[in-house]
Amino acid sequence: MRRNVVATVFLLALISSLPALAIDPTTAFEGQRLFVSHCQLCHGPDGKGNGPLAQNLDLSMIDLTLTVRARSETMLRTIITGDGGPIVTGRDRHNLLTDAMPDWGKIFTDSQIDALIAYMRFLGSAKHELLGDPEQGARLYKKYCAVCHGEEGYGDGTMTQLITMEPADHTNSNTMNRLSNDELIEFIYEGNDEYMPAWRGILNQDEVEALVSYIRLLSQ
Ligand code: HEC
Ligand code: HEC
Numbered sequence: 001m002r003r004n005v006v007a008t009v010f011l012l013a014l015i016s017s018l019p020a021l022a023i024d025p026t027t028a029f030e031g032q033r034l035f036v037s038h039c040q041l042c043h044g045p046d047g048k049g050n051g052p053l054a055q056n057l058d059l060s061m062i063d064l065t066l067t068v069r070a071r072s073e074t075m076l077r078t079i080i081t082g083d084g085g086p087i088v089t090g091r092d093r094h095n096l097l098t099d100a101m102p103d104w105g106k107i108f109t110d111s112q113i114d115a116l117i118a119y120m121r122f123l124g125s126a127k128h129e130l131l132g133d134p135e136q137g138a139r140l141y142k143k144y145c146a147v148c149h150g151e152e153g154y155g156d157g158t159m160t161q162l163i164t165m166e167p168a169d170h171t172n173s174n175t176m177n178r179l180s181n182d183e184l185i186e187f188i189y190e191g192n193d194e195y196m197p198a199w200r201g202i203l204n205q206d207e208v209e210a211l212v213s214y215i216r217l218l219s220q
Contacts, residue, residue, distance in 0.1 A: 027114060027115045027118040027119075028115070028118040028119045028121075028122040028217045028218075028220065029134060029138060029214065029217040029218070030112070030115035030118075030119075031114075031115035031116045031117070031118045031119025031120070031122070032119050032122075032130075032134055032217055033134075033135065034108070034112055034115060034116055034119075035047075035116060035119050035120070038104070038107075039051075039116070041053040041054075042054040042057075042059060042061065042101075043061065043064055044061075046065070046123065046129070047063070047064035047065050047068075047120060047123040047124075048063045048064070048065060049061030049062060049063050049064070057100075059100050060100075064120055064123060064124070065123050065124045066124070068120045068121060068123070068124050069121075069124045069125075073117060076117050076120070077113055077117070079101065080104050080105075080108075080113055080116060080117075081103060081104060081105030081108075081113065082101075082102070082103025082104065082105050083105055118220075119217075122216075122217065122219075122220075125173065125177075126177075126216065127177045128177070128180060128181050128216065129181070130213040130216060130217075131181055131209040131212060131213055132206060132207075132208075132209030132210035132211070132212060132213045132214075133206075133210045133213065134210065134213045134214045134217055135210075136206075136207065136210035137210035137211045137212070137213050137214025137215070138214050140203070140207055140210060140211050140214075141211060141214050141215070144199070144202075144203075145157075145211070147159045148160065148165070148167045148195070148196075149167045149168070149170060150167075152171065152218065153169070153170035153171045153215065153218035153219075154169055154170075154171055155167040155168055155169040155170070163195065165194065165195040167195070167196070168196075170215045170218045170219060171218050171219055171220055172219060173219035173220055176215070176216060176219040177219075181209075181212055184212045184215070185205075185208050185209065185212060188203070188208050188211060188212070189203075189208065
C-alpha cells in the first residue's frame with residue numbers, strides 16, 4: 001500500500017516535471033502582437049523589410065521570411081537581445097549584423113522573445129496572408145469555437161466529451177496550409193452536414209476573416 005502511494009507520488013512528480021509536449025500554441029499569436037507593436041516599423045508587417053521607419057532611415061533591411069528559417073533558436077535569441085554585440089552570422093550576405101537592429105534584451109522577457117521567434121518562424125512558413133485582426137479573432141474563437149475545437153485549437157473542446165465528433169485540429173500546419181483563406185472562410189460560413197455549425201448570419205465578413213487569421217496563428 002505504502003509502496004503504491006510512494007509510486008503514485010513519484011509518478012505525479014514525474015508527470016508535472018515533464019516538459020510540455022508541444023510549444024504553447026498561442027505563442028505565435030502573442031508574438032504577432034509584439035511584432036506589430038515593436039518590429040514591423042522596420043521589418044514591415046510581413047517581415048519582408050518594407051517598414052516605414054526603415055524607409056525613413058534608409059536602412060538596408062533583410063527579408064526575415066527568408067533568413068530566419070536557417071537560424072537556430074540560440075542565434076535568433078542573440079540577435080534579438082543583442083547579447084554578445086555584433087556577431088558573425090556566417091549565413092547572410094552581410095556576414096555581420098550592424099548596429100541598425102536595436103537590442104531588445106532589456107525590454108522583453110524570455111517568453112516574449114520565444115513568442116517573437118515563433119511568430120517569425122510562422123512568417124517564414126506561412127503560405128497565406130493574415131487577412132483579419134487576430135486579436136478580434138481570439139476573442140471570437142474563445143466565445144464560439146473553443147467549446148468544440150478546444151482552447152488551444154487541438155480539436156479537443158469540452159463538447160467532444162459529450163458528443164462523438166472530431167473537430168478539425170487547427171494546430172496542424174500541413175492541413176491548415178493546404179486550405180486557402182477563401183476556402184476557410186467558406187467553410188466557416190457554410191459549416192457541414194454534421195457537427196460543424198454554419199456561421200452565416202451570426203458572424204460577418206470581418207469577424208470570419210479575423211477568425212481565420214487567429215486559427216492560422218494556432219498552427220505550428
Ligand atoms: C529600427 C529598425 C528595427 C527595428 C524596430 C527592429 N529591427 Fe530587426 N533588424 C533591423 C535591421 C536593419 C536588421 C538587419 C541588420 C543587418 O543586417 O545588419 C535587422 C535584423 C534582424 C534580424 C536578423 C535577421 C537575419 O536572419 O539576419 C532579426 C531576427 C530581427 N531583426 C528581429 C527583430 C525583432 C524580433 C524586432 C522587434 C522586437 C526587430 N527586429 C525590430 C532593424 C530593426
Ligand atoms: C459544435 C461543434 C463545433 C463548433 C462550435 C465549431 N466547430 Fe468547426 N468543426 C467542427 C467539426 C466536427 C469539424 C470537422 C468537420 C469535418 O471534418 O467534416 C469542424 C471543422 C472546422 C473547420 C475545417 C477545417 C479543416 O481542416 O477542414 C474550420 C475552419 C472550422 N471548423 C472553424 C470553426 C470556427 C471558426 C468556429 C467558431 C466560429 C467553429 N469551427 C466552431 C465542430 C465545431
